Amino acid sequence: MKRFVLFFLITLAFGRYALGQGLVPVRDLPTYKWGSERVNDQPQFDFHGGATLWYYRPNQSYIDENFSIYFAYLDTDITYERYGVHAETRFSEHKFRGYYPSNIWFQEAYGYYRGANYIVKVGKEYTHFGKFWDGSYYGNVLYYDGLVLNPDNGVSLEGSLPNLRGWKLNYYAQYFVIDGSTNGSLDPYGQKGEGGLNGEETGDGAPIESTCIDSNGNFIRGCQSGRDAVSVPGAHRRNEAILRLEPTFTLPHNNKLTLGLNYEYLLADLSPILPRRFNVNRYAADVTFAHVNWAIFFEWAHQQGYTVTDFPLYDQPSKSIDYYWAGTSYKFGRCQAYFNYSDGYYHDENIHDITYVPGISYRFNQFLSGAIEYANWLRMHSGSVSMNDNSFNFILNMGI
Numbered sequence: 001m002k003r004f005v006l007f008f009l010i011t012l013a014f015g016r017y018a019l020g021q022g023l024v025p026v027r028d029l030p031t032y033k034w035g036s037e038r039v040n041d042q043p044q045f046d047f048h049g050g051a052t053l054w055y056y057r058p059n060q061s062y063i064d065e066n067f068s069i070y071f072a073y074l075d076t077d078i079t080y081e082r083y084g085v086h087a088e089t090r091f092s093e094h095k096f097r098g099y100y101p102s103n104i105w106f107q108e109a110y111g112y113y114r115g116a117n118y119i120v121k122v123g124k125e126y127t128h129f130g131k132f133w134d135g136s137y138y139g140n141v142l143y144y145d146g147l148v149l150n151p152d153n154g155v156s157l158e159g160s161l162p163n164l165r166g167w168k169l170n171y172y173a174q175y176f177v178i179d180g181s182t183n184g185s186l187d188p189y190g191q192k193g194e195g196g197l198n199g200e201e202t203g204d205g206a207p208i209e210s211t212c213i214d215s216n217g218n219f220i221r222g223c224q225s226g227r228d229a230v231s232v233p234g235a236h237r238r239n240e241a242i243l244r245l246e247p248t249f250t251l252p253h254n255n256k257l258t259l260g261l262n263y264e265y266l267l268a269d270l271s272p273i274l275p276r277r278f279n280v281n282r283y284a285a286d287v288t289f290a291h292v293n294w295a296i297f298f299e300w301a302h303q304q305g306y307t308v309t310d311f312p313l314y315d316q317p318s319k320s321i322d323y324y325w326a327g328t329s330y331k332f333g334r335c336q337a338y339f340n341y342s343d344g345y346y347h348d349e350n351i352h353d354i355t356y357v358p359g360i361s362y363r364f365n366q367f368l369s370g371a372i373e374y375a376n377w378l379r380m381h382s383g384s385v386s387m388n389d390n391s392f393n394f395i396l397n398m399g400i
Helices: 002-014
Strands: 044-058 066-080 083-091 104-114 118-126 151-164 167-179 236-251 255-269 277-291 294-304 320-332 335-346 351-365 368-381 384-399
Touching (some): 151 236
Antiparallel strands (some): 044 384, 104 118, 118 151, 151 167, 167 236, 277 294
């Protein structure tokens, strides 16, 4: 704890850094200023960079604390007239997940064309199945199962219909040829420093099959799947098609109501382990109500079809899964207090993975922000309850 406080004070004294938004900072593309950005018909360049520091303090005496650079990033944007290129490169002290090809990877990398009320992107970009994020840093069951903050490779049409009589409609129509292989889903035997599940070498929370451990006590990579197909060597999600409609209604007395309706189809190619490919359908509906500085949301999502081979139990994947996700937040000055809840219910095994994450964040200025969160992650299996994680998490976001 003393090390974290000392580092925190030093950073406050000398840091001039940019604010990140949540566990995985996501930046909007720079607003295009028609005509004013053109200088002798040359393309315009924009660069941003920074890092997220994470101090993990477990409440279990048998688990070690950890302090690390969770990841650093560099955003590059090149624009010319209506065209542009966006790339976010990330770096970590270790592989962010065990199945990542390297400790350096592209979170997003795509070219785009921007129209008056729409944008077309081609390359690697975030999927838009369900609510995008909950504002926390620790995360939720949907993130650790690979459903949200999930960048894949394909084409996306995103836009909005004009604001008519107090409401507008955002829409997303996306097709991804193949997954991007770098989402937040957990694999069976994680690495020290990974987010979630003790921040230690404890993997995705499912018991590890004894035959998947070699004579030296190391996990045999690919022997057991994690929470998404990308954790299986050679396996992929293919032919993903996503449609999201997101109407927003402006109500009297500074109230706003946003609804979300989603459908997703994908092909889970698990042929490296099973000689089959599985059709998967996902549905989601969410609602967000906001009043000035207060907001509350709820989402339900359902998956029908296999995307893994060994989760939530070894050799017992779940074909039918329901996800429940809810949260509330309140801003006061530079602070924001929030509470988020998520539940993954794996019907075939009668297992619930449940997270409770209360937290508070503070924005020092446009360059620096921090947060403190308490995470409680439980697993309920046929009446018995086990602890996946119970910890305090301290986060500092920096950048330029």
